[in-house]
Amino acid sequence: MNIATSQSSFVDNRIATSTGVVEGTREPGSDLLSFRGIPFAEPPVGPLRFAPPQPVRSWLGVRRADGFGPRPMQLSMFGDMNFRSNGMREDCLYLNVWTPAKSADDRLPVLVYFYGGGNMAGDGSEPRYDGAALARRGLVTLTVNYRLGVFGFFAHPELSRESPRGASGNQGYLDQNAALVWVRDNIHAFGGDPRRVTIAGESAGSISVSVQMASPLSKDLIAGAIGSSGAALGSVLAPVTLADKERTGAEFAATVGAGSLAALRAMPADHLLEATNGLNVAAFSSSVDGYLLPRFVDETFAAGEQARVPLLVGWNSEEANFQGTLGDADPTPENYVKAVRALYAESADEVLRLYPASTAEEVMDAATDLASDRFLGYSTWKWSELHAATGGCPVYRYFYTHPRPPMVPEMGNAVAGLAGGILTDPDAKAAPPPRGAVHSADIEYAMGNLATNRVYAWTAEDYAVSETMQACYANFVKTGDPNGTGLPGWPPANGDGREISVMRWDVQSQTEPERHRERFAFHDRLLGRK
Secondary structure, eight states, rough: GGGSSSOOOOOOEEEETTEEEEEOOEOTTTSSSSEEEOOOOOOOGGGGTOOOOOOOOOOOSSSESSOOOOSSSOOOOOOOOOSSSSOOOOOOOOEEEEESBBBOOOOOOEEEEESSSSSSOOOOOOOOGHHHHTTTOEEEEEEEEEEHHHHOOOOOOHHOOOOOOOOOOOOHHHHHHHHHHHHHGGGGGGGGEEOOOOOOOTHHHHHHHHHHHTTTTTGOSSEEEEEESOSSSSTSSOEEEEEHHHHHHHHHHHHTTTTTTHHHHOOHOOOOHHHHOOOGGGGGGEOSSSSOOOOOOOHHHTOOSSSSEEEEEETTTTTSSSSHHTTTTTOOOHHHHHHHHHHGGHHHHHHHHOOOSSHHHHHHHHHHHHHIIIIHHHHHHHHHHHHHHHSOOEEEEEEEEOOOOBBBBGGTTTTTTTGGGOOOTTTTTTOOOOOOOOOTTTHHHHHHHHOOOOOOOOOOOHHHHHHHHHHHHEEEEEEEEOOOOTTTOOOOOOOOTTOOOOOOOEOOOOOEOOOOHHHHHHHHHHOOOO
């Protein structure tokens, strides 16, 4: 008998998993039971650096699960990341569980959340991802760590030869799969239903969701998916061929003076991490390795071979600001035309028709829209379109437009930075004032964690928006449908000859007809995905 199912009630906050007993803690002021820092794989250190995750060894006695495990190796990159983790180490493969269940017999729906950060940064301990708020709505909620950067997305010819499957480059995504296997084998003990597992994430976490939906290793482990701002197709983190990934890895190894895989594994982790400073995010995309990903993600979705589950998906109104189009140039009509012609050459006239602007104000709006679509809007749209056409399940699409409130006075001279972060360096170049909902701004709203972010002066309107989003999330995880009592009606965006409706999340959330479809069709033609 699996010991993970042998205990029908929680005694002394202890639960028996398949590898040993863990002891959690009661969340203050609630009946929630939380477990932090549960290992789901062996530490990927020494000879296991760059290797696929290995099954965690069993332990004797009771393991305390009252503190977050270490966060993955990463450089300090984003001003909006705050960690509660126990330091930073290669030994990082831990997960966290919040459960409202009273016993293992409750069979509650499950939400597994993957953090964002460009496959270069992030951690499951971040307060904005805390699972307590959604757990109070009847979900068993998890956050999961996965390896990042060179530790999680490194391919090399020697590493591929070492693999019995001839694969390398997807260690971080294999970590996520290992966590989903752990959920399948253990979540019943926490009162969850392994047949009702929804995966979710934002930015790189959303891209992770699309990868896991496309992977034959994971697609049968999930019952639903939520993607916020990003997909592994038509984006900078779309997979590349294994040969290209191996070539990039070999070039990196040469730059750090490592003539062999053994030499790379012998290097101090800090030295290896520092050597990645300055690398483009594209260096940490996935590979079509024939194992995790037998083919490109868009090809899998086009063929209808992905996880055929309900999908809730969308993006923000300001995924990137107008400088993403204009660079440092002033937002004048002349500079806008010049920038578009430099980006699109013979297609520039069509871009200027689709994103028109004749005043400075219109330039800032049009250049913001174009930069946002180029960054993550198009890729998320394409994911939605493909799954709606081939997935055989409803797709619920949203457009998040609610801007954050001003910062609290205590922040002093802090200004907006990259990806919704903040800058306190007086010499740092600030982002222009937001013109909508910036990238990553939706996380605290959807997860019910506004109060954990003390940077912004949250208002009653913000909490109302959060209430709506949490309710939609919880309903979707429970039933595969975000609709519910007291919520605005939200029809699927599957088309079927009907006008496509999109939920516009804002103070007055409501569905509206799809806008700017012609823009995305243009990007689709440009990328050769018809």
